[in-house]
Amino acid sequence: MEKEKFLELKNMEAGYNETKILHDVSLFINEGEIVALMGPNGAGKSTILKAIFGLIPHTGNIFYEGEKIHPAPDRLVKMGIAFVPQGRRVFNNLTVEENLEIGGFFLNDKTECSRRVEHLFHLFPMLHEKRREYAGSLSGGQQQLLSIARGLMTQPKLLLLDEPTLGLAPKVVKEIFQMIKTINKNHKTAIMVVEHNLHSLLPITHRAYVLAHGKIVASDTGPVIAQSDILERVFMGKI
Template sequence: MLELENVNSFYGNIQALYDVSLHIDHGEIITLIGANGAGKSTTLMTVCGVVQARSGSVTYQDIDITRELPNRIVSQGICQVPEGRLIFPELTVQENLDMGAFMRKDKDGIKRDMEYCFDLFPILAERRRQPGGNLSGGEQQMLAIGRALMARPKLLLLDEPSMGLAPLVVKQIFEIIEKVNRESGTTIFLVEQNANLALKIGHRGYVMENGRIVLSDSCDKLLADEQVKKAYLGL
């Protein structure tokens, strides 16, 4: 579904990604773990076109999107939940969800997906008329995921969904990520510092250090890997 091949990305003259290669198949949950500043978020932003690869290629469903604009990439079925959530605090919960569907014209489908989001996140249904800025951090994360789902993505990119959240809320969020993947078949690319949780719900994983992929395997094998346990699982 998605393939990055020898991708090099920069911020000005500072290189952030070095020959990054990875692939994601339809229906998978793929995890990308690594320390803060390893290049995980840059990888997602390169997929989305927010940061353009200076060399290498990004291929989505056999189409080269390396030089595509972000809005064109979204229209092809890729949607990102950014680090820090970035909801619209002045808009209501329902208006935030509506913004996720701004490129769609199918009113009946939008209505169905809105109800699906409220089924996934009942607290959002209760607070649909409240400003997004009044929600707790966990509720805002739910809203950010719901907003992305309103775009009806084929590939959902999640950037640090556990950041700053209480353990009970994190558990709930990860259960919903699994549910979305299982019920809708949505492919998920999960970037996460909580390596233990990410590897427990993922199918395959990649480990990134200093802008490079240094290890890849099934999540089960990565969980058992001594190097991973020592560096990322605190074992």
């Protein structure tokens, strides 16, 4: 029997107002997988994540653990999906610890919230060290770690990550990838990640989809994509 796909999009179309951006997008992610979405600027990568999370309307079908869903952010969080959008959105005037607590507000349970914060401090010691510092005083990389950690407060089974390393120095990029690996390994969290840092990402991904002009033009395992010329052709605008 075919393994049930964890999250699956079938023939999805989505866009903004009258403009259709995504054309017949079908893709899936299995439990515990790291799947990359790649492609040039404007290809529609963020649009896919926004449609999955219910931030923009779509046509076509989205299945979660085999059941068709009608996404809306609050429902998705309850179902175990978290979204960390592009651009390291942290609350500058709150401390690191308070930023994490906000990620757990929906719990309505102070003890459980603190337990999760402590767990994240254990996983990511840098956040523990800076727990009383204002998020606004952190470096870009530290803010990114914090915004991902805040997404983890819901203990998601699937994490949607949009461009986590954008604008970060190479050393920090490494730390973010280490963090992604840790999350995936420790909790078997499935991670769908949009990333332009192909060489750092492909070795840790199970599969990758390549997008151009709102369509999926290739999908394969990380190493196969890395060795093919598809990315080069897509980024050169030949597709």
